[in-house]
Amino acid sequence: MPVIEGIMIERIKQSTIKITTRSVKILIDPFEAPGDPVDLILITHNHYDHCDKECIEKVRKKDTVIIGSETCPREIDGIEIMKPNETREIHGVRIESVHAYNLNKPFHRKGECLGYVINIEGKRVYHAGDTDRIPEMKALGDIDIAMLPVGGKYTMDADEAAAAVNEDIKPKVAIPMHYGDVVGSSADAYRFKDLCETEVVIL
Amino acid sequence: MKYKFIDDLTSDVMFEAYGKTLEELFSNAADAMFSVICQKGKVQAKDIKEVAVEAESEGKLLIGWLQELIGMVDVDEMFFSRFDVLSIRKVADHGKRTLWTLKARVFGEPISPEKGGTVVKAVTNYGFKLEKTPKGFKARVSLDI
Numbered sequence: 001m002p003v004i005e006g007i008m009i010e011r012i013k014q015s016t017i018k019i020t021t022r023s024v025k026i027l028i029d030p031f032e033a034p035g036d037p038v039d040l041i042l043i044t045h046n047h048y049d050h051c052d053k054e055c056i057e058k059v060r061k062k063d064t065v066i067i068g069s070e071t072c073p074r075e076i077d078g079i080e081i082m083k084p085n086e087t088r089e090i091h092g093v094r095i096e097s098v099h100a101y102n103l104n105k106p107f108h109r110k111g112e113c114l115g116y117v118i119n120i121e122g123k124r125v126y127h128a129g130d131t132d133r134i135p136e137m138k139a140l141g142d143i144d145i146a147m148l149p150v151g152g153k154y155t156m157d158a159d160e161a162a163a164a165v166n167e168d169i170k171p172k173v174a175i176p177m178h179y180g181d182v183v184g185s186s187a188d189a190y191r192f193k194d195l196c197e198t199e200v201v202i203l
Numbered sequence: 204m205k206y207k208f209i210d211d212l213t214s215d216v217m218f219e220a221y222g223k224t225l226e227e228l229f230s231n232a233a234d235a236m237f238s239v240i241c242q243k244g245k246v247q248a249k250d251i252k253e254v255a256v257e258a259e260s261e262g263k264l265l266i267g268w269l270q271e272l273i274g275m276v277d278v279d280e281m282f283f284s285r286f287d288v289l290s291i292r293k294v295a296d297h298g299k300r301t302l303w304t305l306k307a308r309v310f311g312e313p314i315s316p317e318k319g320g321t322v323v324k325a326v327t328n329y330g331f332k333l334e335k336t337p338k339g340f341k342a343r344v345s346l347d348i
Binding site: 046047048051052053054071073075076105106107108109153154182183 | 266267270273274277278322324325326327328329330331347
């Protein structure tokens with residue numbers, strides 16, 4: 001499993017990311033992930049490739065905290081809803097919810113989806129969710145690791161994501177996601193890598 | 204009956220679609236979805252697009268098919284009114300994993316606002332079900348609008 005900036009990060013598929021430290025396991029946007037139990041599940045929005053019922057039931061245990069956006073189904077037992085620009089402390093991890101939305105497409109409206117900034121092991125890790133290059137990205141503060149969608153069609157594409165990295169977010173490391181399953185291919189990830197002025201890790 | 208709407212929440216539309224075969228079920232599910240997206244009766248089958256989708260199960264193939272069509276509305280700027288599902292096949296992939304494939308031809312015309320309905324943003328996973336029935340197949344699909 002790749003260790004980036006001292007944190008183990010695995011991209012399972014699409015935008016499904018698993019973060020593992022000595023003390024906590026976090027799964028973001030569960031979609032067809034293996035059934036290892038996790039402590040915290042973060043869901044950016046309700047679309048099937050980000051909020052997979054079977055997967056959530058497989059990886060949740062008794063004390064797993066599940067956080068989702070306003071549009072996430074309330075059938076998920078115990079789900080806690082966050083709105084953009086809120087903060088929660090869970091299992092010693094500080095979670096900040098941030099905006100994620102489309103500018104020129106209809107799929108993700110402002111306020112319905114989230115990105116997350118996860119403060120873990122002294123680092124700030126940003127999972128952008130399904131979003132275009134939005135003005136709020138400039139105000140994220142210092143980001144060590146940024147995970148951004150690059151597949152286009154439903155989100156920004158590789159060129160737009162690279163511009164967000166170079167001009168808005170300026171993270172130490174960037175990771176492309178949201179390609180290879182529903183939309184986009186590894187070519188998008190490599191184009192993103194070519195265009196970024198920062199280190200890019202393709203998972 | 205080809206399909207019926209069973210729930211109409213503020214941000215979701217849920218329907219059940221039926222078919223004697225999987226091909227018919229998939230076609231009827233697309234029919235149901237486009238009766239939300241546009242005024243299907245007014246959309247002429249003037250242009251043809253080919254669609255191919257792959258997935259690990261019949262259920263995921265149905266979700267993938269509908270999601271592909273949602274994307275095509277935006278990318279190709281078209282409304283569709285006829286869905287010929289040519290084949291749905293279970294094929295082995297390296298002898299281990301199962302893979303389902305779909306091939307279809309869909310017919311429609313360029314988007315015009317006066318024929319528009321409600322924008323469908325995506326298929327959601329909650330509430331989704333595909334099952335065999337004595338008469339064929341039945342699927343329950345929830346759409347984020």
